[in-house]
Amino acid sequence: MLSRSDVRRLDFGTFTRPAAETGTDRARLVPVVGYLVRHPEGLLLFDTGVGEDAETDEYYRIIRRPLPAVLEAAGVSRAEVTLVVNCHLHFDHCGGNPLLAGTPIITQSGELAAAGQVQNYTLPSLIDFAGANYQQIDGEQEILPGVWVIPTPGHTDGHQSLVLRCGDGTLILAGQSHETAADYTFDSLADRADREGRTDLPPYPAWMRRLQDFDPARVLFAHDLSVWEPA
Secondary structure (H helix, E strand, O other), rough: EHHHHHEEEEEEEEEEEEEEHHHOOOOOEEEEEEEEEEEEOOEEEEOOOOOOOHHHHHHHEEOOHHHHHHHHOOOOOHHEEEEEEEEOOOOOOOOOOHHOOOEEEEHHHHHHHHHHHOOOOOOOOOOOOOOEEEEEOOOOEEEOEEEEEEEHHHHHHHOOHHHHOOOOOEEEEEEOOOOHHHHHHHOOOOOOHOOOOOOOOOOOOOOHHHHOOOOEEEOOOOOOOOOOOOO
C-alpha cells in the first residue's frame, strides 16, 4: 500500500501572474509544482511542468525547471515513469509530456478535445506530438490500486484531481481545482456546513463532497506551496 512518503513534490519553477489576472493591484509570483508518486506498480507523474513558447515566456516571465533536471534531482529517469496524469492540459501543466512519448497519459476525453479544438487553449506542440499515448476516460476511475482520478471541473471543464489512498492517510493532489489552500478551506467548510443542515451558504462545487468523502489527511495544489489539512 502507498505511504504519504511515497509522494514527492516537484519544483517546475515559477511564473509571474500580472495584476490584471490576480484581481488585485499587484502582480504575483506563482509556483508551478507537480508530484511524483512511487506506486508499487510503477512511477506516476501528476503534471509535467511548463511548456516553452517565446511569447508566453516573456508575458509571464517564466523561470522554468525542465522535466529531465527535475526528475534527476528526484533520483529517477524519464524511462522509469510509467504513467502520467495531467490535472488539465494548459501549457503550465503538460509541458514535459512530449519528453515522455509512449508513456500513457490519463486525461478526461473532454479536456483532450478542448485542448485540440479551442483556440489559445494551450500550446499545440504539447498535445499533438510523436508518440502521444492518451488514455481517455470520462468521469472518475481507479487507475491503479488505491489511486483514483476524480473530475473537478471549474478551472477547465475537463479538470481532474488525483486521490491517493495511503496507509497513513489519504492524499489529494488537487491540481488547479483551487488556486490556493485557503480557497479549498472555504469550499470544504461550506460542504461541512451543508451536511450539518445550513441553508444560508455561498455556492461551492458539487464535486467538493466527493473529495471530502475520501476523508483526506492532506490536500496539495499545483500553484500553492501551502497544504490543506482538516481542522
